[in-house]
Amino acid sequence: MTILNRRTFIQLTGAGTAAGIIGAPMVARAAGPKVVVIGGGPGGATAAKYLRRLDPSIEVTLIEPNKEYFTCFMSNEVLAGDRTMDGIKVTYDGLKKHGITVVHDLVTGVDAAGKKVTTKGGQTFAYDRCIMAPGIDFNFEALPGFSAEAAETMPHAWKAGPQTALLRKQLEAMPDGGVFVMVAPPNPFRCPPGPYERASLVAHYFKQHKPKSKIIILDPKDSFSKQKLFEQAWTKLYGFGTDKSMIEWVPGAKGGKPGRIDVAGMAVETDFDTIKGAVVNVIPPQKAGKIAFDAGIVEGSWATVNKGTFESLKAPGIHVLGDASDAATMPKSGYSANSQAKVCAAAVAALLKGKEPPAPAYVNTCYSIAGKDHCFSVAGVYTYDKEKNAIAEVAGSGGLSRLDASDEDRKREVSYAHSWYRNVVADSWS
CATH class of the missing domain: 3.50.50.60 (FAD/NAD(P)-binding domain)
Structure with a gap:
């Protein structure tokens, strides 16, 4: 595979995943529809944030049991002693500043017919649409x-x-x-x-x-x-x-x-x-998070979805993104979840207005640090094939770091990896 030109990649990702989202005007409106987001990882956090950025009239409630989230990406540096646990910790204070209601509780039930979510703490939340990003569970x-x-x-x-x-x-x-x-x-x-x-x-x-x-x-x-x-x-x-x-x-x-x-x-x-x-x-075999099974939206091990909107094929009005979905082709990664969340947010915002969701595009990039001053990456840009309900990689859009890269290139990719981490954390939770 060829190396993705970094400037081209930035242009493609900017045009693809955030089209109509990042540049959306923040116009104050009357209280609008309700969206409940389950899970505060990179998928759920990003979806909540971008829904508010796209349409501040949407009342967004994010339900996540933990007050602090530790990112899986870069956690291997903790094992190496090169990063502390605080170095992979994020809070939800940034999301609150966007007008998102953050509830720290465990979701125990999703009533698709009644359009409501219940929690272990006894709370009930009505919704017009629900976004689930429950991550993985283990077999x-x-x-x-x-x-x-x-x-x-x-x-x-x-x-x-x-x-x-x-x-x-x-x-x-x-x-x-x-x-x-x-x-x-x-x-x-x-x-x-x-x-x-x-x-x-x-x-x-x-x-x-x-x-x-x-x-x-x-x-x-x-x-x-x-x-x-x-x-x-x-x-x-x-x-x-x-x-x-x-x-x-x-x-x-x-x-x-x-x-x-x-x-x-x-x-x-x-x-x-x-x-x-x-x-x-x-590291056991994996499946969708438990709440996806409890909601009855899983076939096999993963939630089946319309890959253009991430709406469940089994329960209309519920969207499932990130690791828990069957979004084949795209790897189950934090950045995939971040990208899918933007597509999902744009789709949900449009559907709530009775409009056709915009044409989706997705991106992923993943850095792997293998040792001192040694890192490499893979990247890709993806489009949606509506006829096949499939996500397909754009030919020539990405690729792997070169095997014949210089020591300086490998060292430079370490700095890219750390910069990528800071950016994706800010994009998801700030």
Whole structure:
């Protein structure tokens, strides 16, 4: 693939995802329709914010149980010791300044027919349209021996926050010479390059503080996102491919598929072996967040939607975006959720006025930091095929960082990654 020209990418993303939103006039109007947004991650927060920016007459209520949100993106830097937990923490104060009512409670029911949302705290919220961005949940039952309780011993850390802090503490306490075992999830899952960035940054930490330690990735898949770029980085930084490699990747075809998880023995059984670790990071198979199942809008593991508006195919008036939806082609990433939220906000604002939603366009970009001064990325621009209800990547619109990039290019991409993080956080929550 070719590198996306960054100026072109900015032009395309500006023209695509925020067309008619960022430049919308903020005209004061009488009280208007009600929209309830469930979930305060990058999808829900962005949708709430852009609805208000597009039409301040819309009464937007965002319901999120946590008063602070920890971003999954950049959480691997916390594991490496290069970022603090406060460095991935955001609050909802910025959204309140846009006139959004933020309610910290847990949604327990969505009545599509009655158009109301109920919460654990006993509150009821009526809506004209509802946007759900519940993120992921885990198929613990797919891994014999593993459970939500077991994750307190073998953390997944795939929802950032306490699990991230727990895994970091375990890495700090691990003796030099110990083995860090990671169980990677099958497709599809949140942040496709994430497990391999995690392995890279844990190796980065080990290289500095526990140089005798080793990482074993047990993977049910036989390939993974940005594989050539990761393997190139591992070869350069961590001796990959040699008998002194700090990272060993075991694909499914060679015994990487996990079987039973032995929590008490801190081990993972495979078809060929039993792998013990001083620290074991089990990332389970994934599915849509629980409230999407409770609302009856899931088929299989994900909510089925009209990919032009993200309106549920099973419950009109409810829109589902981000990781929980079946928006195939686009990876399940924070930036995908941010982009989809803008498309969804524009569609909801139009539908509330009885108008046709604008033609959607979507973007995604993802940076992976593999070690000191070493980063690479993937980017893409997407359009909607209404006839097929499909999101398709625009030919030639994006691509991967080059394998033959210079050291300076790799270092520069680290600064791009950190700048991207600051921008997407500001865009979603400020």
